[in-house]
Amino acid sequence: MKKHNFNAGPCVLPKVAIDAAIEAIRDFDNTGIGILEISHRTPGWERIMKETADLWRELLNIPDNYEVMFLGGGASTQFFTVPANLMGKKAAFLQTGVWAKKAAKEAKLYGEVEIVASSEDKNYSYVPKGYTIPKDADYFHITTNNTIYGTEIHEDIDSPVTLVADMSSDIMSRPVDVKKYGLIYGGAQKNVGPAGVTFVIVRKDLIGTSGREIPTMVNYNTHCGGEERDKSMFNTPPVFSIFVMHETLKWVKSIGGLEAMYKLNKEKAELLYNEIDRNKMFKGTAAKEDRSLMNVCFVMNEEYKDKEAEFFKFASERGMVGIKGHRSVGGFRASIYNACPLESVKALVETMKEFESMHA
Numbered sequence: 001m002k003k004h005n006f007n008a009g010p011c012v013l014p015k016v017a018i019d020a021a022i023e024a025i026r027d028f029d030n031t032g033i034g035i036l037e038i039s040h041r042t043p044g045w046e047r048i049m050k051e052t053a054d055l056w057r058e059l060l061n062i063p064d065n066y067e068v069m070f071l072g073g074g075a076s077t078q079f080f081t082v083p084a085n086l087m088g089k090k091a092a093f094l095q096t097g098v099w100a101k102k103a104a105k106e107a108k109l110y111g112e113v114e115i116v117a118s119s120e121d122k123n124y125s126y127v128p129k130g131y132t133i134p135k136d137a138d139y140f141h142i143t144t145n146n147t148i149y150g151t152e153i154h155e156d157i158d159s160p161v162t163l164v165a166d167m168s169s170d171i172m173s174r175p176v177d178v179k180k181y182g183l184i185y186g187g188a189q190k191n192v193g194p195a196g197v198t199f200v201i202v203r204k205d206l207i208g209t210s211g212r213e214i215p216t217m218v219n220y221n222t223h224c225g226g227e228e229r230d231k232s233m234f235n236t237p238p239v240f241s242i243f244v245m246h247e248t249l250k251w252v253k254s255i256g257g258l259e260a261m262y263k264l265n266k267e268k269a270e271l272l273y274n275e276i277d278r279n280k281m282f283k284g285t286a287a288k289e290d291r292s293l294m295n296v297c298f299v300m301n302e303e304y305k306d307k308e309a310e311f312f313k314f315a316s317e318r319g320m321v322g323i324k325g326h327r328s329v330g331g332f333r334a335s336i337y338n339a340c341p342l343e344s345v346k347a348l349v350e351t352m353k354e355f356e357s358m359h360a
């Protein structure tokens, strides 16, 4: 049976990227050696590194005064790497979920942290608005998409201080006005590749501004300060993960780039949210205006609460994978990232309709 993958991360990847990865494991770039066995100093690999950075620049329209890095450690490592590099005395945070909270916790190791607003009072089911960003902060940190709760900041906000964004789960889902941000980071495994590679986009003048002595690997200058061919190559980069990311981004480009991706993502999300709102048995958990295009969270309506396990089983039997909600929200979560086909969303909607006709 065809499986429909709604996993929150690692997540579904484009089939063409998987096929290219399989081939590259056997033989990379006609070298007769597989990608898992090559040296990262092979010319063919240096070309992939350069092309991957170029794809990032092209798709996101990243200005020349920004560096693009591919590192290890996941977004969680950036929770302390960002303040180590950018924080003088104080950083401000918008607390829209546990990822934001974790990022703030790490920043506290380096100085003062101000939480300008939090939606913890309602289990992070909305994005706070009408807050004031302190002008004495070195930067203001936001999480653009809250993977667990299904909320998203839909526009590139204006900030009087440097804007830093964790875009782990909505990067490349829509065009972004990069110049409004000082730094953008995230783990690749939600929307641009497999686990193992972390992306960091940073405005060059911000590097080294904390004035603090930090370990070599934590210092952004180590990874982007040198010659072009050494970028993200201070130590062995996650070669295979970067390769799959390269193929994934080629796919994004082939379907028409981020405008086309955004259009498709809106279409998929609308289809699913419309069904959640129409269907008597379900309701969404996130505030409507803040609904994420990437992670769609929903629960059974009060009178059908006892049917939750049954729907889960019913959907599983129809090939739906990974729709169990995060334990802190409950119910269901369908992650419909870039590579999740419209066809899978339609299959889920049909499943919900069928279930309703049986029970309501």
Ligand SMILES: *Cc1c(COP(=O)(O)O)cnc(C)c1O
Residues within 6 Å of the ligand: 009, 073, 074, 075, 076, 077, 099, 143, 145, 146, 147, 166, 167, 168, 169, 186, 187, 188, 190
């Ligand atoms: C998954 C996720 C993280 C953690 O990413 P790792 O790469 O596993 O460290 C951080 N922030 C957000 C928004 C996420 O969705």
